[in-house]
Amino acid sequence: MAGSVFGNIFKVTTWGESHGKALGVVIDGCPAGLALSEEDIIPYMQRRRPGQSDFSTKRNESDTPEILSGVFEGKTTGTPISIIIKNSDQHSGDYSAIASYYRPGHADFTFDEKFGFRDPRGGGRSSGRETAARVAAGAVAAKFLSELSIKCTAYTLSIGDIKAEKTDFSEITQNALYMPDNEAAAKAGEFITKAKENGDSVGGVIECRIDGVPAGLGEPVFDKMSASLAHAVMSIGAVKGFEIGEGFNAARLSGHENNDAFIIKDGSVSKETNHSGGILGGISDGSQILFRCAVKPTPSISMTQKTVTKDGKETDINITGRHDPVIVPRAACVVECMADLVIADALLMNMSSRMDKVISFYTDR
Amino acid sequence: MAGSVFGNIFKVTTWGESHGKALGVVIDGCPAGLALSEEDIIPYMQRRRPGQSDFSTKRNESDTPEILSGVFEGKTTGTPISIIIKNSDQHSGDYSAIASYYRPGHADFTFDEKFGFRDPRGGGRSSGRETAARVAAGAVAAKFLSELSIKCTAYTLSIGDIKAEKTDFSEITQNALYMPDNEAAAKAGEFITKAKENGDSVGGVIECRIDGVPAGLGEPVFDKMSASLAHAVMSIGAVKGFEIGEGFNAARLSGHENNDAFIIKDGSVSKETNHSGGILGGISDGSQILFRCAVKPTPSISMTQKTVTKDGKETDINITGRHDPVIVPRAACVVECMADLVIADALLMNMSSRMDKVISFYTDR
Amino acid sequence: MAGSVFGNIFKVTTWGESHGKALGVVIDGCPAGLALSEEDIIPYMQRRRPGQSDFSTKRNESDTPEILSGVFEGKTTGTPISIIIKNSDQHSGDYSAIASYYRPGHADFTFDEKFGFRDPRGGGRSSGRETAARVAAGAVAAKFLSELSIKCTAYTLSIGDIKAEKTDFSEITQNALYMPDNEAAAKAGEFITKAKENGDSVGGVIECRIDGVPAGLGEPVFDKMSASLAHAVMSIGAVKGFEIGEGFNAARLSGHENNDAFIIKDGSVSKETNHSGGILGGISDGSQILFRCAVKPTPSISMTQKTVTKDGKETDINITGRHDPVIVPRAACVVECMADLVIADALLMNMSSRMDKVISFYTDR
Amino acid sequence: MAGSVFGNIFKVTTWGESHGKALGVVIDGCPAGLALSEEDIIPYMQRRRPGQSDFSTKRNESDTPEILSGVFEGKTTGTPISIIIKNSDQHSGDYSAIASYYRPGHADFTFDEKFGFRDPRGGGRSSGRETAARVAAGAVAAKFLSELSIKCTAYTLSIGDIKAEKTDFSEITQNALYMPDNEAAAKAGEFITKAKENGDSVGGVIECRIDGVPAGLGEPVFDKMSASLAHAVMSIGAVKGFEIGEGFNAARLSGHENNDAFIIKDGSVSKETNHSGGILGGISDGSQILFRCAVKPTPSISMTQKTVTKDGKETDINITGRHDPVIVPRAACVVECMADLVIADALLMNMSSRMDKVISFYTDR
Secondary structure, eight states, rough: OOOOOSSSSSSEEEETTTTTEEEEEEEEEEOOBBBBOHHHHHHHHHHHHHHHHHTTTTOOOOOOOOSSSSTTTTTSSSSSSEEEEEEEOOOOGGGGGGGBBBOOOSSSSHHHHHHHHOGGGGGGGGGGGGGHHHHHHHHHHHHHHHHOOEEEEEEEETTTTTEEESOOOOOOOGTTTSOOHHHHHHHHHHHHHHHHHOOBBOOOOEEEEEEEETTSSSGGGGGOHHHHHHHHHHHHHTTEEEEEETTTGGGGGGHHOOOOOOEETEEEEEESSOTTTTEETTOOOSSSEEEEEEEOOOOOOOOEEEBBBBTTTTTEEESSSSSSSSHHHHHHHHHHHHHHHHHHHHHHHHSBHHHHHHHHHHHHO | OSEEEEESSEEEEEEEEEEESEEEEEEEOOBBBBOHHHHHHHHHHHOSSSSTTTTTTTOOOOOEEEEEESTTTTEOOOOOEEEEEOOOOGGGGGGGGGGBBBOTSSSSSHHHHHHHHHHGGGGGGGSSSGGEEEEEHHHHHHHHHHTTTEEEEEEEETTTEEEEESOOOOGGGGGOOOOOOHHHHHHHHHHHHHHHHHTOOEEEEEEEEEEEEEEEEEESSSOOOHHHHHHHHHHHHEEEEEEEGGGGGGGGHHHHHOOOOOOEETTTTEEOOTTTTTTTEEOOOOOOOEEEEEOOOSOOSSEEEEEEEESOEEEEEEESSSSOOHHHHHHHHHHHHHHHHHHHHHHHHHHTTTTTHHHHHHHHO | OSEEEEEESEEEEEETTTTTTTTEEEEOOOOOOOOOOOOHHHHHHHHOOSSSSSTOOOOOOOOOOOEOOOEEEEEEEEEEEEEEEEOOOOOOGGGGGGBOOTTTTHHHHHHHHHHOOOOGGGGGSSSOOOOOOOOHHHHHHHHHHHTTTTTEEEEEETTTTTTTTSSGGGGGGGGGTTOOOOOHHHHHHHHHHHHTTTTBOOOOEEEEEEEEOOTTTTOOOOOOOOHHHHHHHTTSTTEEEEETGGGGGGSSBBBBHHHOOOOEEEEEEEOOOOTTTEETTEEEOOOOOEEEEEEOOOOOSSSEEEEEETTSSSSEEOOSOOOOOOOOHHHHHHHHHHHHHHHHHHHHOOOSSSSOOOHHHHOOO | OOOOOOOOOSSSEEEOTSSSEEEEEEEEOOOOBBBBOOOHHHHHHHHHHHOOOOOOOOOOOOOOEEOOOSSEEEEEEEEOOOEEOOOOOOOGGGGGGGGGBBTTTSHHHHHHHHHHOOOOGGGGGGGGHHHHHHHHHHHHHHHHHHHTTOOEEEEEEETTEOOSSSSSGGGGGGGGTSSOHHHHHHHHHHHHHHHHHHTTOEEEEEEEEEEEOTTTTTTTTGGOOHHHHHHHHHHTEEEEEEEEEEEEEESSSHHHHHOOOOEEOOOOOESSOOTTEEEEEEOOOSEEEEEEEEEOSSSSSSEEEEEETTTSSSSEOOOEEEEOOOOHHHHHHHHHHHHHHHHHHHHHHTTTBBBBHHHHHHOOO
């Protein structure tokens, strides 16, 4: 209950620090009989992995996931799936100095306040490296969802003020910034390069679309799907804002502009527009789920910064070491994986919502 | 686990529908010895209560909370506090027609998809009336927090495009819109009146400030305080977006602009600025916590709307009955109460974070 | 999280004290579409109700349950079912004296140690009256299970050393002690009467059989069905022991005596014997589930007892007031209801165990 | 939520199968600042380890635990502690035959029913080997408790009908059966040897005493300490019964025999006797906690047994391979570790029970 557990039925527990021996995740509650191997996880690890472009840290981690349990002869057994990712390139010498002061924008001070001390090597548990375990779990959830033809796709919507002008899924993997618009990506690349040259960093917005979600998922009241997605995404270190459908823009619309008219399409209930972002009253309405989140600029910058030491003296610091001038592209993969986890859990939770379906589940066997 | 339970230690369960006999909440995990009576809850119920201005529904509910358990001789006993609020003005006749079609922007369709049918009276469980129980719980949490000098204050930041230009807490209760700026409130009032005359509705943004939170609250990884606040606030029916500190604006700032320099102030670690909104790495940093959320325009509008009937036919509807042209001012109270619940729970969760404190807790008795 | 919540998906929260205004329960997670009314609950309340024989307290409570939410037009809606039971015969005057000392065998001392003070009226939250709310919840679970032809039956197996020699379900309701053996009940009645005349009390053993449970329920490792049943039953105030199948006797058997041979019966896998009590590896095996629990003698006796006062002085006391010389027969109903809750929850939990069933659940709609 | 997670605040998640690559546990919620290394865990692993006497399987596992996260410079950091135990002696060839039939007394059939198939190598997840991870977690909990001078001690009370006649803690480790009575252990040894020669197995009873628990732990109603202990202990594979204090014997006592008189001893409230087993109303009363559990005879026996094949044919089988003729001595360590986990969690849960203590916790810093 110290916050490293997520989900109700599809429940994941992550562990590990930036510069420890390894990090990993245990998934309890994945249904039995899902075909699964490391091959399903590796592509996700690759997307999140550092060192792939000029815009990400040069830390060299192979990030090879190893499944230690819960899979037999290529299928999940219904018991916990333990996945481990060994840390290879730890370089903990780089970080020895930072133990003595509090880096602005980082969790150094708050960890000390909460726990009395901290593992200072690379940010310890508060490092972005923690998300590697989330991605391994999300890859399993994504495999599960693919069996039901559900697909989450997250990408960089904007970097600073430079926004993708189109949403061409095929272009997402054609540029280092995971933008669905190569042209915008090129401009954003220049913008990042300039910030990097100044020893500064930039932020951006990630958008995620979820296709194939049946109507009826999410629980009324506290565990609305929108609330669960917000919880999941806001739990990623650098995320400072979350919105669904029209989001903050809805506050400026009138009711008749924001409401989505129901229509009949191909014989089924559908909506003329999708201002709601696929969720009504916290429950999926069958249309595409669409949300965005704001990622702050990387707090580790090489410009001189003012801060205080652990023993209470003001000082100036220059953070050296390997840092991303922007984490938005790598975070997109994490956002997508968190969405995968939420949808997988909601699917399993929803199975007990109707008496008629419970009865047919147990009598049609 | 159908989503009506919130919190880990300070755990609340709400129940009740818009037009049922009553609604209420059970709070399990409130520490023993807190002075508590209905008088602590009533002011909160009054703030949320309908029928208080031209901008809220004319439904007449006294919303008198009654404590049924968990309090003895004016103090909480450590056992569940059950609070009931009876529905007096049910008028369920008004709603008989809406059972046959799906109101745009409402949960009618999604409830039918999830549960196979729904209680159509006033939106049933998906009605905003459900939040009355949250407010009763939040009032108890607020009383608890007041013992530790912690105070949440939520207010209307903007209505449509009209934004408060100042944050004068004393003005919040001087206008019907709970804006901390009477002048902006006057303009917003005209804007709402116009929308109402058109049979339309408007939305807005709520801001919440939390003072007195000690550093160290919130859990790393999935249960970051920012994530718990997002979950709590996004679980309110009409909320479509959430941001903390700079929020979405952080995506446009550079690292050196967004980082808060640590300084020494009055002998303690403090921050020169508060772009982080009081939370670093998911843990409170001792400065003011500040977040905002976007509230969509009320979906119930009297303008003619296109929709479909339960049996799959397209139709035009005019929703009659008592509806708020704007729910932002009433929702501000709900947002504040959800924040109270999150902070109360985080305070109790945090007590087990350090071994030295656990030992002194049990040995200094 | 202060322990008044039980269950994972079929989740119940009880509240209320012996001499408060009312007590009740909120059930969150009951599937939608179950026919339910107070008529389904009343018979259970009657079985548990005091004042029905010479062997139970004369406290006069009608124990009429009222459903306040979650049911519309005779069917559950999938939203929380709130049930309230008003306390009518509170007689709190009877209990004023006991606030000053600690009754042996009761929770007076431990509540004071935990919470700093207590509601002394009738034992407050630690009163057996708390179980009225469990019974209301269990009645709903039983109604749910009846739709799947699952039935829990609990009865008095023994009182002191007097044991039922047969298990004739039809006789259970033919005697005041709920024994499946009228003859044994007659002897036990004399035994209780004698204890009562001495101002003393007696205990006994309750047995519960559960028919119709499909194989496959219960989760491996920590949430084995046997563990969940033990948790549920041991949480009833006076229960001091729990055993399943052969139970403690299994410790005296050899492997070949205790193992149940698998056989084919009517074309299906069955077992020749049922030493396991219907559970293997924590998972139901399709045969009858059978467990027993030990109920201690009522701690409230009118014989003079030695104890200490709240301010630390030794004293002699005579507890007056209305007390049961034996609570076993009334507790049988509570045990049965707790079993109902466990099975209902296990049924819903189990729906997500297999990928093929998850897929057909979502694709056969 | 598939049952591999245990505890509320001190929360453990175990993973791993008998013949997988490894097994392990993640502990989330252990307070920061506890001195911890593998050296604290190894002695517990040794106690549980197979191959140590004639009465346990010859499987040769070093069972060396490795801490992968959550500890920095010899102290816990407050973040998840991941412990891995590699499987070295897997011999999975031994088990290939058993995939085709259902072993009596094992979970083969029920796993197939629940999950559709199973990992047949050594029982997979339902193997007793799963408890190695529990022991690693329990060792950490025990280290935590030792800081508060709390100590759990479990031992073999009886094997078959041979019972320890005394409870001399010093003798527990002087015999291979972990009995606190060397003489009884010698007799029990002969009894086991005889059963083994017959290709049979035996069971027994484990007793556990917990010293140093302060009054006030455990939660009223569903999470009584007795209920949590029962849940924990009944979740161990072979355990079929649980009792606390007088347990099943309480059912045969009268109220005045079973009640414990409160007395003043050394100026504090104490009890003259301890029939309650240290728990009143589900809450610890400050005296020694004492419980017992029944362990069934090992189901794997080499005698010929009747069973059915996976494809529904009756057959006779002879289970070969390495099996314990009795698991009681090794299970004692597991029981003790489960008790450690329950007490550790209850200690942390209890910290939020009183307002005055919450206030002083936050204001005395």
